[in-house]
Amino acid sequence: MPDRPESTDWRAALREKGYRLTPQRELILGAVDELGHATPDEVLAHVQQTVSTINASTVYRTLEVLEGLGLVRHAHLSDRAPTYHSTRGHVHFHLVCRGCGEVISVDEEEAAPFVAALATRGFVPDLGHLTVFGRCAACEGESS
Template structure:
């Protein structure tokens, strides 16, 4: 999907102007899901050259607001971005190396979990983060004390 015409179509479909920074950020997040802002900035700079932190923050905010990106922030970590939007998937996070992996919804369609008491809210999303050790970190020998 990082084909430029597809990215342009997504921007136009969200009533956003097609700009080089928006295209570069969308492509970076599509190619590197769960990236943080600094990583995205580095990827965008490889594509465009000079671009400010503020410009990338502004683009991330606009793309998230338009529903083209999803912002996630597992407890104790910086915000991450992904292009997988419109479904209610969850995430696996490694406590050791920090890798984040998508996992399908725990119970079907959104919000895919039923609250014990919705307190009158109309629920449309549930966010679940599973924590543990990824296969690579599990395979590492235990540290010697």
């Protein structure tokens, strides 16, 4: 997935697809940028600090629109709601510690051997949705 377009590009992308640039869309995209990895409820709580009149359905619909435009992505980092993150910056996948809940973003280059092995099977993975669950070094050391 390419990096997120600069601010003027994402505004143009919205208009080209027939979407209006609303303050709510701008606030929700800004919240995803600021929070890093956030569920829709976390985005809602963040946005409500600025605009108390926004509701959960607006956040969910807007996240779907923004994902369709390639401005945000979602991953499943828990058994809860999907977690959204901005496409600005590096393409990455996630490691989630089952002990402490830490989420570690890993650059796609670190998965190159795995991606190459899958390519021999004729398969191209979508690393942006990949989440590997396990235990971080600190938590693994606690259980030893």
